[in-house]
Amino acid sequence: MVFLSISVYGYLAYLPVILVVYILSLTVGKGNVPYDLLDVPLMMIGSRLGKTLRIPYWGLGVDTDKCMGCKRCNKACSMSLDIMTMVQSGESQHHDCIQCGACVDVCPKNAIELKVQ
Ligand code: SF4
Ligand code: SF4
Numbered sequence: 001m002v003f004l005s006i007s008v009y010g011y012l013a014y015l016p017v018i019l020v021v022y023i024l025s026l027t028v029g030k031g032n033v034p035y036d037l038l039d040v041p042l043m044m045i046g047s048r049l050g051k052t053l054r055i056p057y058w059g060l061g062v063d064t065d066k067c068m069g070c071k072r073c074n075k076a077c078s079m080s081l082d083i084m085t086m087v088q089s090g091e092s093q094h095h096d097c098i099q100c101g102a103c104v105d106v107c108p109k110n111a112i113e114l115k116v117q
Helices: 007-011 015-027 034-053 072-077 081-088 102-106
Strands: 058-062 112-116
Touching: 015 034, 072 081, 072 102, 102 112
Parallel strands: none
Antiparallel strands: 058 112
């Protein structure tokens, strides 16, 4: 399981998001906040802030040389991303990736990993 191989520091990256949602639920009320609309802007803000401040982030790492083109990662991706093409082109980030780790679990060549970068 991918969750066992992730450093505890990877989970720390989510603490600010959890804190914001928790404070909103206490102050505004659970029924008044469209939480599902909050995650995308929070992720975008977090991503840009992280890059500007050079803060380590949790994301996919890919190894182009290991990929054998089996497409198991594409079939496993719940967001229907063409992760195989991303791996083969050396691209590891996609704004629709929810970092569930399903592609990591099914890859027989360990060409994909979730890690703090
Ligand atoms: S599962 Fe792994 S080896 Fe297969 S296409 Fe995806 S990245 Fe390549
Ligand atoms: S981590 Fe999940 S959402 Fe992201 S590419 Fe892999 S399977 Fe798709």
